[in-house]
Amino acid sequence: MTRKQLGASIAAALLFLPSLSVLGGCGAKSAKIVLRVYNWEEYIDDGGSGTFIYDELHELDDEGNPITENGKHVHIDSDIVDENYKAWYRETMGKELSEEGPEILDDFCLWYEKEYGQSIRVEYSTFGTNEDMYNEIVLGNEYDLLCPSDYMIMKLAAEGRLEKYDESFFDKSEKNNYYVRNVSDFIADKFENNAGLEVRNDENGEPILWKDYAAGYMWGTTGFVYNPAYVDAEQLDELGWEIFTAPAYKGKITAKDNVRDTYFAALGVTYQEELCALQEALEAGDIDSAAYISEVTKIFNATDDETIARVEPNLMDLKENVYSFETDTGKADMVQGKIWLNYAWSGDAVYALDLAESGADEDGEDSGSVLLNYYVPEAGTNLWFDGWVMPKGANKQAAQAFVNFLSMPQNAMRNSYYIGYTSVIADEEGKMLDYAKYLYEDEETDDPVEYDLSYFFGEGASITADIEQATCRQLYAQFPPQSVIGRSAVMDYYDEGASARINELWARVKAETLDAWAIVVICVTVAAIAVFVLFVKFGAKIDFGRKPKKGYTLVDQKPLR
Amino acid sequence: MKIPRFSRKTLCIPYAVFLIFFVIVPMLVILFYAFTDRNMHISFSNFIRFFSDPTKLSTIVYSLVIALITTVICLVIAFPVAYILAHSRMKKKFVILMLFVLPMWINFVLRVNALRELFNLFSSLDGLEGLANANYFKTVFGMVYDFLPFMILPLYTTMLKIDRSLYEASYDLGAGAVTTFVRITIPLSMPGVMSGVTMVFLPSMTNYVVSDMLGNAKVTIIGKFIYEYFGTDWHMGSMVALVLLIVVFVSTWLSGGFKSEENVRGTTL
Numbered sequence: 001m002t003r004k005q006l007g008a009s010i011a012a013a014l015l016f017l018p019s020l021s022v023l024g025g026c027g028a029k030s031a032k033i034v035l036r037v038y039n040w041e042e043y044i045d046d047g048g049s050g051t052f053i054y055d056e057l058h059e060l061d062d063e064g065n066p067i068t069e070n071g072k073h074v075h076i077d078s079d080i081v082d083e084n085y086k087a088w089y090r091e092t093m094g095k096e097l098s099e100e101g102p103e104i105l106d107d108f109c110l111w112y113e114k115e116y117g118q119s120i121r122v123e124y125s126t127f128g129t130n131e132d133m134y135n136e137i138v139l140g141n142e143y144d145l146l147c148p149s150d151y152m153i154m155k156l157a158a159e160g161r162l163e164k165y166d167e168s169f170f171d172k173s174e175k176n177n178y179y180v181r182n183v184s185d186f187i188a189d190k191f192e193n194n195a196g197l198e199v200r201n202d203e204n205g206e207p208i209l210w211k212d213y214a215a216g217y218m219w220g221t222t223g224f225v226y227n228p229a230y231v232d233a234e235q236l237d238e239l240g241w242e243i244f245t246a247p248a249y250k251g252k253i254t255a256k257d258n259v260r261d262t263y264f265a266a267l268g269v270t271y272q273e274e275l276c277a278l279q280e281a282l283e284a285g286d287i288d289s290a291a292y293i294s295e296v297t298k299i300f301n302a303t304d305d306e307t308i309a310r311v312e313p314n315l316m317d318l319k320e321n322v323y324s325f326e327t328d329t330g331k332a333d334m335v336q337g338k339i340w341l342n343y344a345w346s347g348d349a350v351y352a353l354d355l356a357e358s359g360a361d362e363d364g365e366d367s368g369s370v371l372l373n374y375y376v377p378e379a380g381t382n383l384w385f386d387g388w389v390m391p392k393g394a395n396k397q398a399a400q401a402f403v404n405f406l407s408m409p410q411n412a413m414r415n416s417y418y419i420g421y422t423s424v425i426a427d428e429e430g431k432m433l434d435y436a437k438y439l440y441e442d443e444e445t446d447d448p449v450e451y452d453l454s455y456f457f458g459e460g461a462s463i464t465a466d467i468e469q470a471t472c473r474q475l476y477a478q479f480p481p482q483s484v485i486g487r488s489a490v491m492d493y494y495d496e497g498a499s500a501r502i503n504e505l506w507a508r509v510k511a512e513t514l515d516a517w518a519i520v521v522i523c524v525t526v527a528a529i530a531v532f533v534l535f536v537k538f539g540a541k542i543d544f545g546r547k548p549k550k551g552y553t554l555v556d557q558k559p560l561r
Numbered sequence: 562m563k564i565p566r567f568s569r570k571t572l573c574i575p576y577a578v579f580l581i582f583f584v585i586v587p588m589l590v591i592l593f594y595a596f597t598d599r600n601m602h603i604s605f606s607n608f609i610r611f612f613s614d615p616t617k618l619s620t621i622v623y624s625l626v627i628a629l630i631t632t633v634i635c636l637v638i639a640f641p642v643a644y645i646l647a648h649s650r651m652k653k654k655f656v657i658l659m660l661f662v663l664p665m666w667i668n669f670v671l672r673v674n675a676l677r678e679l680f681n682l683f684s685s686l687d688g689l690e691g692l693a694n695a696n697y698f699k700t701v702f703g704m705v706y707d708f709l710p711f712m713i714l715p716l717y718t719t720m721l722k723i724d725r726s727l728y729e730a731s732y733d734l735g736a737g738a739v740t741t742f743v744r745i746t747i748p749l750s751m752p753g754v755m756s757g758v759t760m761v762f763l764p765s766m767t768n769y770v771v772s773d774m775l776g777n778a779k780v781t782i783i784g785k786f787i788y789e790y791f792g793t794d795w796h797m798g799s800m801v802a803l804v805l806l807i808v809v810f811v812s813t814w815l816s817g818g819f820k821s822e823e824n825v826r827g828t829t830l
Binding site: 131132522 | 599620693694774778779
């Protein structure tokens with residue numbers, strides 16, 4: 001390479017650098033408004049194959065790859081991305097729907113410019129955990145819109161790091177307020193009463209309502225994906241959370257490699273009896289459902305020393321019993337049949353179930369079709385929400401427009417399809433219900449049941465589905481029945497003390513602890529080795545008062561150079 | 562017009578700037594965080610918490626042991642390989658060296674993932690089921706696999722530089738093969754051993770990607786601790802990082818890593 005070439009390539013590299021700072025997004029560079037969105041990885045429709053519009057309009061094989069004929073993809077008509085959908089797209093974005101699957105961020109830019117007359121650019125970046133995101137915010141990184149989970153929303157709000165949504169955002173008569181018009185009543189209720197949790201501003205102690213600070217995006221439960229070939233459903237019912245410590249499933253079950261979810265599970269193991277007793281009291285009419293759910297929430301959010309002392313041995317048993325602590329390898333291990341049970345979030349569960357059914361592993365290689373099921377413990381589980389919040393100093397107008405844009409049912413479908421989780425949207429026109437029906441309605445099955453979803457989609461909403469779908473498969477995971485929701489608790493955020501206690505507990509569980517004497521012995525050994533090495537190195541220089549041998553005299557000699 | 566003159570000192574400025582901003586300042590930040598509490602007041606609570614917690618001390622011990630075993634295995638494998646390579650008269654020994662070094666050029670996460678899949682495959686065989694739960698074994702295996710080239714290369718370059726006439730002299734003076742090996746080869750390749758040891762020992766104390774992926778996240782080494790604490794408690798995380806820094810410093814000093822010997826880490830590749 002000549003010097004000129006080298007110079008040219010360095011110059012090219014330097015020119016290329018600024019473009020790296022924008023991770024994704026859309027819109028012209030010259031756009032006046034910039035919307036900085038900070039979202040979970042893989043948590044929005046990013047266009048192209050594998051996304052809703054593309055998959056609906058192309059004929060796909062069993063593994064989800066497009067079929068080609070004479071080198072061209074085969075286009076098909078879709079029941080859901082139909083003429084109405086295309087007309088809506090034309091009207092909303094001001095252009096024809098591309099069969100190759102447009103990116104939702106690009107669409108937002110088109111829509112925003114059309115509606116508000118200003119060009120906008122989206123700077124889209126992603127995070128892996130709530131804690132990573134929190135650290136970024138604390139460090140002073142500026143964004144307009146974030147998508148944390150429930151407990152992190154509460155933490156951010158309590159610390160006064162969030163902007164409130166405008167009052168005009170909740171005005172149902174405004175045409176572009178899609179969120180407030182389309183959000184499911186069930187979600188709106190939860191956001192209005194903080195799902196039963198109390199949040200106060202750290203500074204002035206004023207109560208905080210989620211509704212003021214957050215708009216929902218996705219929601220779901222946690223439960224177990226299991227392989228019915230190895231796991232008996234009845235036994236699962238009997239064991240509930242104790243499946244984590246059951247010797248029969250030693251090495252065949254996974255837990256999550258984060259303290260929040262695994263501590264939650266360990267609470268379930270520890271307090272299963274209390275939880276079941278509460279349920280019986282509810283059924284007997286001794287307590288009302290509000291009192292019941294607040295008790296369940298209290299149990300699943302306990303962090304006092306006494307609780308930790310009770311949970312710790314169970315957590316240790318759990319560690320002994322599980323095959324691994326994982327965050328994303330569980331799905332593949334499950335499909336391969338290496339493990340029988342995987343503690344999973346509902347959306348991941350849907351994904352794993354789909355994958356196993358299609359007979360492909362994650363790399364698309366055929367490994368035989370397996371039917372997996374989803375199970376939620378009787379005693380109750382975690383109900384979670386991810387929502388959009390605006391940190392202090394955000395461009396509220398653009399951020400709220402973005403939330404509204406994602407809340408159009410046609411867009412909610414796209415994201416829900418791509419992510420696999422359940423959107424909070426349940427519009428009055430029933431488009432989202434149609435989408436759910438499109439996925440799961442099956443009137444020709446041998447065992448049809450009416451699957452009631454009125455709590456979410458509004459009165460009278462139900463899906464005729466196969467009994468398996470309704471009791472243990474994708475439908476049950478993606479749209480949990482009211483009975484599951486009724487016994488689920490939302491995670492509270494930990495204050496400083498609780499956070500420190502839980503961290504220490506997690507460290508004790510994850511790491512091996514030696515006995516005190518062993519540590520002392522090892523420290524002494526290490527010190528002895530260090531002294532020995534020092535002695536070898538410098539020993540020669542130290543005069544220990546050695547006397548020369550008989551007949552010799554000691555000569556002070558400098559070493560030769 | 563005066564032409565600006567560049568002296569050698571001027572050329573050092575870029576590196577000095579880099580050193581200040583990316584080495585010295587971060588160290589000071591770690592020091593600051595380690596000895597402050599949440600309200601940024603000076604406090605020794607993290608220090609006391611660290612040294613009174615058997616879990617953290619045990620984790621350091623475990624990391625040391627894992628790193629030590631990894632280093633010893635690497636050395637045992639690498640020494641003969643380097644010796645044979647350095648002494649062979651083969652024209653194509655470059656190819657063999659490449660075979661050992663080539664994996665280094667493939668992304669590390671990819672290799673660990675591949676190893677994970679291999680273990681999965683083996684653990685499905687009869688008689689090898691125990692492999693699925695042999696987390697410590699798999700972790701050490703993965704580390705050896707990953708860090709082996711870092712041991713071979715410095716050893717190879719050092720041995721290559723040993724003067725052949727020394728061997729001849731040794732044989733001329735009547736020493737056998739064993740004596741020659743013990744008194745010529747081993748002492749003269751010590752610099753290579755030392756730099757190989759530092760390059761394997763230190764990363765294998767902190768490389769938690771291997772222990773997470775191959776040890777099913779059931780093996781916790783000190784690097785993972787630092788990562789987890791930085792999720793919620795930066796102060797404790799900094800304290801753990803600081804302790805690790807001191808452990809590393811002491812072990813490097815003891816092994817003579819700071820002596821201004823000939824740099825043998827530079828490699829032929």
